[in-house]
Amino acid sequence: MIRSFITIFLLVVTFSLQGQTDRFTSNLYETYDSYKEESLNKRRIKHADLQPLIDSFDARSGFEVRTVGRSIEGRALRLISIGQGETDVYLWSQMHGNEPTATQAIFDILNFLASPDQGSEKQAILKSVRLHFLPMLNPDGAEVFARHNTLGIDINRDALRLQSPEGRTLKRVRDSLDAEFGFNLHDQSTYYNAERTPKPATISYLAPAYNYEKEINLVRENAMRVIAFMNGIIQNYAPGQVGKYNDDFEPRAFGDNIQKWGTSAILIESGGYADDVEKQEIRKLNYVSILSAIYTIATGSYANTSLEGYESIPENDRKLFDLKIEGVTYPLLGEDYIMDIGIQRPEVDDADHQDFWYSSRIVDLGDLSTYYGYQTLDGSGYRLEAARVYPEVLADLKAIEKLDFWALLREGIGYVRVKNLPLNLSNSPYPVHLISESYKPAEFRLRNGTNPTFFLNSGGKAQYAVINGFLYHIPKQEGKGKNSMIFR
Known part of the structure; x- marks a missing residue:
């Protein structure tokens, strides 16, 4: 009798949490326009476009803004932090200067966090986690809408030599935070499709491997579970338009090494969407995807997400x-x-x-x-x-x-x-x-x-x-x- 009561109680709690999560994530999509940062409505955004926005958060209660490094050409790399929780979550964008979709979404997320709306769920997030945003890691590349930095290298292949000041900043911040989760935010070619389908890979995910054997430890497993959760959310808005990157180990890449260093690394790539040249719908999906992930990390509900949900995501193809x-x-x-x-x-x-x-x-x-x-x-x-x-x-x-x-x-x-x-x-x-x-x-x-x-x-x-x-x-x-x- 007692065992049956406990089982029923656990099922009720599980369904209650799931219902609360569903309401929260669906509300994110429906209310997005209230938080969209309208000043960033084109892909070719520059470092100067972001600074007044960052300054505005620096002046707000609960936000902390620090200059944590500078680019080769001297542009400030600024970290925006909020939350009182013990779980540190580190998010960086535009490591490649011509990949700005998630940078825009970060400022939408910051607007959401700064607003008085969505009280209970947002407070649950801010009490459980501390969020750290490093938008536009490669501002010199963004200035000329180029993948590489001024040195001419791909920062995402600089995790071993750490030649670039941008790469050194990325690692130094990760090490200082010893973040439990890290979000590596990129754009990918619009010509990727979900394998064997005509649908574009609008969003692609990856929990990078940390060795050539592609082993799965708890750090990588947690990243996989969060991705499986995000995929379940995004399927509501872009069904069949989610892909998964190849997980071959790249020893020079930051995502692979950050996984190796003990932070659950989650790669999000923004691809293509029909009639969305400036990727504004994909930006919205980033907003929903990332905030949903933060919520499941804050509540710990990702731990109940099956790894099969990650494995079932079709591979990226380029057709x-x-x-x-x-x-x-x-x-x-x-x-x-x-x-x-x-x-x-x-x-x-x-x-x-x-x-x-x-x-x-x-x-x-x-x-x-x-x-x-x-x-x-x-x-x-x-x-x-x-x-x-x-x-x-x-x-x-x-x-x-x-x-x-x-x-x-x-x-x-x-x-x-x-x-x-x-x-x-x-x-x-x-x-x-x-x-x-x-x-x-x-x-x-x-x-x-x-x-x-x-x-x-x-x-x-x-x-x-x-x-x-x-x-x-x-x-x-x-x-x-x-x-x-x-x-x-």
């Missing part, structure tokens, strides 16, 4: 294109071939690294049946045709603005000649390429590495245009691209 065209007819030297075309849109930064434009490329051809696209077009019954040049030479950019671009696309025109192309103009803001008087487009051939510009015809009429890798449906006048190219 996504921005645009995939399937089964189109490609005429070449008197013969017709059935072709799949895989297109990606690499970003090119503006000179001030505040914005970017696309210089798209064909990256694969042939049978791409095991690959996927954010956008996929069934090209069956369509025939590829070269883009033509507008017959007139226009005097300047003002003359271009008078053109009817959909009329040009209906005529199969993808290039317009302009006499006076400004030298400071890096790309075309129109759905056609701009070319100089002397430029001659090459003979149309599908080749890897070339700019994807062509038409898909049916019944002798242009039905689709692909201009700089962007798809335009001509009869419905649907489709939009950020930019086309300039060829001089």
Whole structure:
């Protein structure tokens, strides 16, 4: 009788805690806009953008802000701490300067922690843990939106030599805290997908190995359990869009070594999400994921999460294109071939690294049946045709603005000649390429590495245009691209 009572009591407590957790985590997603830091709404954020925000937390009760190091170029690395608990949790972001999604989410989390809302759960967190945030570990790289630091090295491969002041700061803070948990926050390529599915790996996790044998001790096991918990939460908002990084041991990497040094290391990578160029939805998922993890650490509930939840996360694969065209007819030297075309849109930064434009490329051809696209077009019954040049030479950019671009696309025109192309103009803001008087487009051939510009015809009429890798449906006048190219 007593044993039955204890069993029932434990089940009631378990379900009660689970219900409380579910309410808390779902509320995080629903109320996110109340805490989003609106001043950070673009990926290309700079060190100077963060300093007023950090200063504002320094002035708030309960927060402690310290300068714990400096970058090679002298930019301050500042640690923001809050909480009274005995469990130290260390979170760092933007070790790679062009990976800012989690940096934005950190300031959303700080806004949440600073607010008077979400009283009981937030107080449970702050009484149980002490949180330490080191946002933008590589501010010099962020200044030019580059992966590496000013020394030209990948800080995440500097855990042994510790040549970089940024890497030394990361380790020194970890050692001083002897943190129980560490969150290593990154962005990954948008071309990763969850293995054997067309879904992007919007969020990817990893509990890094601490040796070549990939052994699992209690430190790594705790990281796995927290990740399994986070995955269960994120599946509610991005079902099937979670991947897991390969866990081969990398002896130079910080995550692997931090695991080895006794801190349960949790890697979070922000990937791709359809129609989310600035990764604002992924930022929101980071916010929910990280705060959920902090909550399960604070309550200790992660210990009840099965390791099977970690093992069941599909591996990352890299089989996504921005645009995939399937089964189109490609005429070449008197013969017709059935072709799949895989297109990606690499970003090119503006000179001030505040914005970017696309210089798209064909990256694969042939049978791409095991690959996927954010956008996929069934090209069956369509025939590829070269883009033509507008017959007139226009005097300047003002003359271009008078053109009817959909009329040009209906005529199969993808290039317009302009006499006076400004030298400071890096790309075309129109759905056609701009070319100089002397430029001659090459003979149309599908080749890897070339700019994807062509038409898909049916019944002798242009039905689709692909201009700089962007798809335009001509009869419905649907489709939009950020930019086309300039060829001089």
